[in-house]
Structure formats: structure tokens, C-alpha cells
Amino acid sequence: MSTEAMAEKQTTTNANQPLDLPGLCLAFTERAPLPMAAVEGTTHIVRYANPAFCALMAKPMEQLVEKRISDLLPAKDQCVTLLDRVFRTGRPASHAEHEPSQQPLVLWSYTMWPVLADERFVGVIIQVTETAKFHEKTVAMNEALMLGAVRQHELKEAADRLNAKLELEITERKHAQQALLEAKAALADEAAHLERLVTERTAELTSSNKQLEAFIYTIAHDLRAPLRAMQGFSDMLVNGEDPKAAVDYAQRIRTSARLMDAMLTDLLAFSRISQEKLDLGPVHFETIVQATLASLETNIQKANGRVEAVGPWPIVLAHGPTLSQVLFNLVSNALKFVRPGVPPQIRIRAEEAPATHPSTLPLHPPATPPAQPGFIRVWVEDNGIGIAPEHQEQIFRLFLRLHRDAYEGTGVGLAIVQKAIERMGGRIGVESPPGHGSRFWFDLRKPH
């Protein structure tokens, strides 16, 4: 009997208790709200079911007793296996399983423990609980919550990722915008630079065009003067007017023709020096001085002049023949432009520029700028008629002659000198203290 078995079990646990423990246990079991049943033997025949079990199964006791438990339980696949084990091993076990084909699922949980009789297992008591849908719902809710949490996490991660991406994009866009702005600015700069270049080049071109125009104009204008004389005086000769003056007219024609020839010759020399490619190299200035003075020897003698060439002589970066021409023209002028009867005295000397400029500039800078470092300054000084300050700039102009009547010439010599020095990368100038002749100077670079 299952009740007896239970009583026996209780007895073995509390052998010395005077209480009617089996009776109490039975009473507890009868009143317990948990469904319980006791099964016997290996076939698990139900011998006892408490009222809660009968209620769970919705059957009266008579319909439950003597039946196999496996025929009663709705979820039993593993339950029976477990019953076998508890019965065999005597170890209690718990188990829960779903009732098949119930939607939503119903979970049955079982707690089993063995019943001992005469030191052997005779049966098993099963306590059954139908967790019905509650657990499922809880699980579902938990799952949902968990899922939600996971989702939330995922969502947050995704949002973070998106944000990061967006931020990156914004940064990139900002960079792109910045780059665009920079490119725009650079483009504007480039455009402005180009515009400036074009303006400069145009100005240069215009300037050189103007120079060329002025040059051609000067040539045409100045060559026309002797032509006009030739034409006018030959008219007089042809008409036979004023026969007394015929020789004078003829002479004027000849002089004009000669002048024109000289002008054309000098003009060609000037043009050559302006256009010719000048290969600059180290030139011993002494050899230039010697050669130039040698070629001017007759002129010096004729003028009763004295030329003093003061060494030591530097080596300069120049074009030999061009430098000779410069010196020739300057010395020729010095021989020519003297008051009548005064023997020309000429001094040629060279000096090196100071290594550095003086740190303090003079309050009133002299008209003649100091030679720049790395340059040699050459002086050609004379005792001639000098040049008034207001004419010192003019004298280098092509065909310009300050003293047309008193001194012969074409007005090209100094224009050639200036052009030659410019083309050799130098500077030229003149100073002329009143009554002390002229002091022409030019600067040429020292070779490295």
C-alpha cells in the first residue's frame, strides 16, 4: 500500500518518535495543495493520489488508482525514464518537460523520490506541478526583455557606428570643404599671379616697344638733320644763288655727308653692342688698359695729352673687346672735351668695393652710389670741361651732343659705353665737381 509505504518511510526516518508520523504524513499529503502520487514497482502502477493530484487530472481517485502513471501524465517522455532511474538508484530527481502538442506550451515539472520498504525500494512518490503558461510567459517575457536589451545594445552600437560614420563623413566633408576653399584661394592666387605676370609682361613689352619706337624716331630725326642740310645747300648750288658762298655750301654738304656716315657707323656699333651675345669671362683689366692706350697713342700725342694708368689692376668679369670699346670711348672723350689749349690729363684707376656696406648710411647720400660688394669700380678722370649736374643724365642718350658747335662727334659714344656696361652686368655714372673735369666710373663684377 502506498500509504503504508509512506508511513514506513517516515518510520525509518523517525523510528523513536512517539508521534503517529505515518498518519500525520498522510494527513499532510491529503491536504497539500501540491499534486502528489505514489507509484509502485517497475511498471509504476499508481497506488495513491492525493486530492490535489485528482484535481489536476480532473478525475476521481478510483479512475486513477491501479493505472500506469505513464497513461495518466500528459508529458512523460523523460518522466518515465527518470522514474525508472529513481526507482533503481533510490536518488531523488527533478524534472520538467513540455506537454506535447499543446500550444502554447504547457510545462510539467516533476519531483520524485523513492519509497523504501524492508530496506528496498518499492515505489516512488511523484509530485507534479503544472507550470502551465506562466513560466513560458515569463520565459518569453524574459527572452523578449533580453532580446530587447540585446537589440537595444545592438541598436545603440549601430547608432554609435552610424554616428561615428556620420561624424567621419562630416569631418571628411569639412576637410573637403576646407580643401575646396584652399584650392579656390590658390586658384585665385594663381589667377592674380598670372594677371600680374601678364600686366608686367605687357608693361615690359610696351616699355620695350616704346623704347624701340623712341630709338627709331631718334635715328630718323637725327639722320634727317644732315640730309636736310645736304638738300638745302645743294639747292643753293644748283640755283647758282650767292656764288660767293658756293664753296661754303659745298663744304657744308661734305661735312653733313661725313657726319651722316659717322652716325651710321656708330649706330651700327651701338646696335651690335645691344644685340650681340656677349660671353663674359675673367678679363685682366691691365691688358685692356694697355691695348686701349696703345690704339689711342696717336690721338693722345695729337692732343698733347697725358694718360696715367694706376695699378694694381683687378681681374673683372667682362667681354674683352666690349670692355676695350668702353675704355676707348671714355678716354677719347676725355681727350676731346677740354678747353682749347689745355692739355688733357687723364687718370685711369680701379678700386675694389668694400666687402660690406657701411652699417650707417651717410645723412646726405652722395650722388655716386658706392660699389656693391663683389664689384670692381673703374674710374676714368679728366681735367676737361666737365658736365653740369643737370646734363649728367642726358649725356648717355643716343645722338645727344651737348656741344655741337665746339666739339665734333655723333653723340653715340657714351650711349655705346652705357649699353656695353649694362650688357656686362655693371653700372655706370659720372660725377663732375665744377671746375674739376669729369670722373666717369663703372662697376663690373669680380669673377668667382
Add this chain to the structure above:
Amino acid sequence: MTDQQTILLVDDSENDLTLMSIAFRRAGLNSPLQVVHNGEEAIAYLAGEGRYTDRNEFPLPAVMLLDLNMPMKDGFDVLDWLRKQSRLKRLSTIVLTASVRPEDVERAFELGAHSYLVKPAALEDLVAMIRCLRDWLKLNHFPPLNEHVKR
């Protein structure tokens, strides 16, 4: 009356001056002629300075024939100086130059020149030009040159 008008000729070319005097003679222009050779001399003459202080010997001209391209001070310098001389504003200034450059024409008039003539290459053309000048001198009414005379 015309014969009393002194003409000041400013030119640095001895040949041109000779040709001018020939042309004056041929054209029958008998006005007294004074000659200076550059701008500096012209200014000295007009200002009555230096060797030109004697107005009996170097009378103020009614007309000046002024070359432009000259050494020292050129024709433009003379025009520029002349503008600032209120005493000399009655002087008729005729530029007579070889220059045909438009800039020079413009600049000369800007500086107050009254006429701009280009030196002809042929003598007969120069004579024809001086003939015109002669006729113009005859027709033109000149004011008294000296303001003291006017008062």
C-alpha cells in the same frame, strides 16, 4: 608795322640756321632776326639776363621760332619756363622742329605753343613756309609787348 616785329630763332643746328636765313631772304621777310642756339640761351634772352640785358640790342621778340630737340635745355624746357612768365604771355610761340612725333605735338601745345611747324626737307618748301609766316605777320595784330607801354 610788321617790319618792326623781332623774330627770335632758337635752333642748335648751324646748317638749319643758315638755311633759315636764306629762306627768310628769299621769302622777303625783313623782320629783325635774333638767333640763339639752345634753350638756355633762349631763356636768358627772353629774361634779359646775362649778355642779353640790353633790350636795344636784344629787343623782346613778338614771335619765337623754337626748335625742340636741342642739347642743354630743349624746346620743351623753354615752353615750360615761358608758361610761368606772366610778362611774356604776349609772345607768339611757333615750334619749328624736325620732329613729327604726335606726342611732341601734343606736349608742345599742352605747354602753351601757339603753332607747330615741321622743318621741310627741301629748301623751296622752307621758303614757302617762311612766305606764309611773312604773310601771317602782316595780317596779325600784335599787342604792345611791354605792359608798361600799355598803361
